[in-house]
Amino acid sequence: MFQPLKGVKVVDLSQILAGPYATYLLSLMGAEVIKIEKPGQGDWTRDLGPLKDLSARKMGLGFMTQNAGKKSVAIDLKSEAGLEIVKQIVADADVFVENFKPGVAENLGLGYAETKALNPKILYCSISAYGQTGPFAPRPAYDHIIQGMCGIMKTTGTAEGGPTKVGAPYVDYATGMNAALAIVSGLHEVRRTGTSVQLDVAMLDTALMLMASLMTQHLSSGWVPAPNGNEAWSASPSxxxxxxxxxxxxxxxxxxxxxxxxxxxxxxxxxxxxxxxxxxxxxxxxxxxxxxxxxxxxxxxxxxxxxxxxxxxxxxxxxxxGLDEALAEEHLHARGITRRMTVTGDVDHSVHVPSLSFLVNGQAISPQEIPRPLGADTEAVLTRLSIDPDRIRQLRDAAVIG
Structure with missing residues (x-):
C-alpha cells in the first residue's frame, strides 16, 4: 500500500474545508492525523449535508467528504487543562495544522513561536484567507469571498450577465491541495535541516495561482481579461x-x-x-x-x-x-475516484468519499475506514500520553474533554 507518510504524526486544529482536506490527503498517504475538535460540537461540517439522519448524528456528508482516516479527539482549547493536553500532543508530533484567523493561534498559546519551543522540529502550517502577512491578513473569508477578490468572477460568465461565481468551492479544495503539497515539501526540509519550518498558505494566493497565465499576461503587458463565457481562451473560432x-x-x-x-x-x-x-x-x-x-x-x-x-x-x-452524468461514467468508476463506505446506525447509509487525485502503480488510494464519531479517540490518545483513567474521568466530568 502507498504510505509515504507512514510514521508522520499530524495535529490538526483546522475546520470546515481547506485545512481538513489538506490533512485528509496526508492521512490517505499514511500519516496519523489527530483531529482536535470542540467537545459537544466538533467540526462545523459535522452538521451539514442533505442526509439529515447523518447530520443529526454529527456525521453529516459535509464532514464525511474530507475526514476519513483521522482520529477524533475532543478537547476544549479554551480551558487551561485542555490546552496543556494539546501541547503534550504537539510535543510529540511532526506537523501542526491550523486555519484560525491570523492571531488566534497565538492568543491560544499555540502560535509558531510557542509551538516551536515545545517541539524544535515541528512543521507548522497556517491556512488562512489572505495569509499571515499583508494588509488583508486580519480579514476573514470563505470560498465565495475569495472568488470575488481574486478576479475569477469577472472572467466567468458574460459581459451581459455580469460576474459569475464558480459553482463549486474550488478555492477551498485547491487550497487544501496546495497546503498538502507545502506540508510534504516542508517535511523534507525539516529532515534536511533538522529545524522547524513555518508554512503560510493563503486561499487568495492559491486562487491567483490557478490563474497563473492570466496574472503573467496582465502584469507583463497590461492585458486585462474580459468575461469569456463558454469560449476557449485560445479565441480560436474552431x-x-x-x-x-x-x-x-x-x-x-x-x-x-x-x-x-x-x-x-x-x-x-x-x-x-x-x-x-x-x-x-x-x-x-x-x-x-x-x-x-x-x-x-x-x-x-x-x-x-x-x-x-x-x-x-x-x-x-x-x-x-451535469455532475450526476459525469460521475455515472464508467471511466470514473475504472479510475476509482471515490470509494463507497457504509455508515451503520438506526439507518445504514452508503457514503462515497474521494480517493487521492492520482493513481499509484495503477491503483486508486482510498480511505480504509469511515470518519470517526466526535471524540471517539479522546481516551486512547490521552492514555498514550500516560494520563491515568481517574484523571481522564475528571477531565470528562469537567467538560475539558469529550
Whole structure:
C-alpha cells in the first residue's frame, strides 16, 4: 500500500474545508492525523449535508467528504487543562495544522513561536484567507469571498450577465491541495535541516495561482481579461462551445493538425481546402464565416454523437454534462475516484468519499475506514500520553474533554 507518510504524526486544529482536506490527503498517504475538535460540537461540517439522519448524528456528508482516516479527539482549547493536553500532543508530533484567523493561534498559546519551543522540529502550517502577512491578513473569508477578490468572477460568465461565481468551492479544495503539497515539501526540509519550518498558505494566493497565465499576461503587458463565457481562451473560432440539438458541445481545434482532423471528422474537406481557413491566423481573421459554418454543422447531430465521432478522429471534444452524468461514467468508476463506505446506525447509509487525485502503480488510494464519531479517540490518545483513567474521568466530568 502507498504510505509515504507512514510514521508522520499530524495535529490538526483546522475546520470546515481547506485545512481538513489538506490533512485528509496526508492521512490517505499514511500519516496519523489527530483531529482536535470542540467537545459537544466538533467540526462545523459535522452538521451539514442533505442526509439529515447523518447530520443529526454529527456525521453529516459535509464532514464525511474530507475526514476519513483521522482520529477524533475532543478537547476544549479554551480551558487551561485542555490546552496543556494539546501541547503534550504537539510535543510529540511532526506537523501542526491550523486555519484560525491570523492571531488566534497565538492568543491560544499555540502560535509558531510557542509551538516551536515545545517541539524544535515541528512543521507548522497556517491556512488562512489572505495569509499571515499583508494588509488583508486580519480579514476573514470563505470560498465565495475569495472568488470575488481574486478576479475569477469577472472572467466567468458574460459581459451581459455580469460576474459569475464558480459553482463549486474550488478555492477551498485547491487550497487544501496546495497546503498538502507545502506540508510534504516542508517535511523534507525539516529532515534536511533538522529545524522547524513555518508554512503560510493563503486561499487568495492559491486562487491567483490557478490563474497563473492570466496574472503573467496582465502584469507583463497590461492585458486585462474580459468575461469569456463558454469560449476557449485560445479565441480560436474552431474552439469553444457549440450548440447541438440537445445541449452544448465543448470543442478544441486550435492548431492546424487539430483543424484538419476536425474537418475530416465533419466530412467537410471543402472547409479544409478553403484558402480563407488555411492557417490559424487566417481562420482568426475570417472567424465569423467559419463559426457560422461550424454552428450549422453541429446542429445536425446530438452532442453525444459528435463526442463519439470526434473522439474517433482524435479531436478534443466533450458534451457538457451535469455532475450526476459525469460521475455515472464508467471511466470514473475504472479510475476509482471515490470509494463507497457504509455508515451503520438506526439507518445504514452508503457514503462515497474521494480517493487521492492520482493513481499509484495503477491503483486508486482510498480511505480504509469511515470518519470517526466526535471524540471517539479522546481516551486512547490521552492514555498514550500516560494520563491515568481517574484523571481522564475528571477531565470528562469537567467538560475539558469529550
Amino acid at each position: 474552439s469553444g462551445a457549440f450548440e447541438t440539438p440537445d445541449g452544448l458541445l465543448m470543442l478544441a481545434a486550435n492548431n492546424d493538425a487539430q483543424f484538419a482532423r476536425l474537418c475530416h471528422a465533419l466530412g467537410r474537406g471543402d472547409i479544409l481546402e478553403d484558402t480563407r481557413y488555411a492557417t490559424s491566423e487566417m481562420r482568426a481573421a475570417n472567424a465569423p464565416s467559419l463559426r457560422a459554418e461550424l454552428n450549422a454543422i453541429f446542429l445536425t447531430k446530438t452532442a453525444a454523437e459528435w463526442e463519439a465521432l470526434l473522439a474517433e478522429h482524435k479531436v478534443p471534444a466533450a458534451r457538457v454534462r
